[in-house]
Amino acid sequence: MERIAIDMDGVIADVAEQFFRYDAIDFGKRKSREEVAGIKERDAFPNARKYVYSKGFFRTAPVMEQSQEIVRRLNESYEIFIVSAATEFPQSLPEKQEWLTEHFPFINWQQIVFCGLKTIVNADIMIDDHLKNLDHFPGTTLLFSQPHNLHFNGGKHKRVNSWEEIASILL
């Protein structure tokens, strides 16, 4: 059974939406997707570092559209691991696990990985929104489109714009 490593932030958890919301509260105006396209989150949102260390930021992130249904179906024919580079933000670890338990109840604790560097991940397919995670991965790589990566050339990675597209490739 092929193994898929699925990223959390920017793939199943819509943290970009969280950045837009928190930034709008701080600056009184919601930025548009066009305004931040291709810009790193820490540059697009001046208080980004404050947000990612604040209680509730990860716990209240919206679920990426269609991800629940499609990960549930993938979970029937692949070995799924949810892999989040989260140890930079230790306070986020229980929040992220609670979030998974709430929104992806079919993912059990054996399928969760919190790490720093994803070079440690042994899998066949990786779905991620960061080139730094995909670039070193020897297997099949899907780059999930997010505002911060829109101006990158996907290079050797296949760009996917939605979970529907992922389903059409993997299911």
Place this chain on the structure above:
Amino acid sequence: MERIAIDMDGVIADVAEQFFRYDAIDFGKRKSREEVAGIKERDAFPNARKYVYSKGFFRTAPVMEQSQEIVRRLNESYEIFIVSAATEFPQSLPEKQEWLTEHFPFINWQQIVFCGLKTIVNADIMIDDHLKNLDHFPGTTLLFSQPHNLHFNGGKHKRVNSWEEIASILL
């Protein structure tokens, strides 16, 4: 540079000692190492499951003898990851990371992995006290002696009884 995946509980964190202490408080008498040799922790210590879910159990675990100095030296000539199967106990995640920051300050967040199944780990050498983690690992495996594994035959895994022995093999 070769990569080593080092387990936490029973390898650098002396959780067996924690079980002895917590059990002695509950039952008024400290068990001997001989009494629990070769017995799974959940069988040797009737309240083991209560302990591992209790606040502070992992945070206050003693450091395994000589592990700090030898991991520090290994960290100079190997790529070290501390890999703990911890997602079964979500409350332990921040405790474990705090523990590492206190006792192994030279290990940064990029080198920490919290997971459920260790099949996800991509490394060359694995040091662990559980056969279930070592058995599927394709690289070099060192079985760290702990009371619960003393009656197992190490099989294809090299048994090590101390960090000094690990140093003599890897340094």
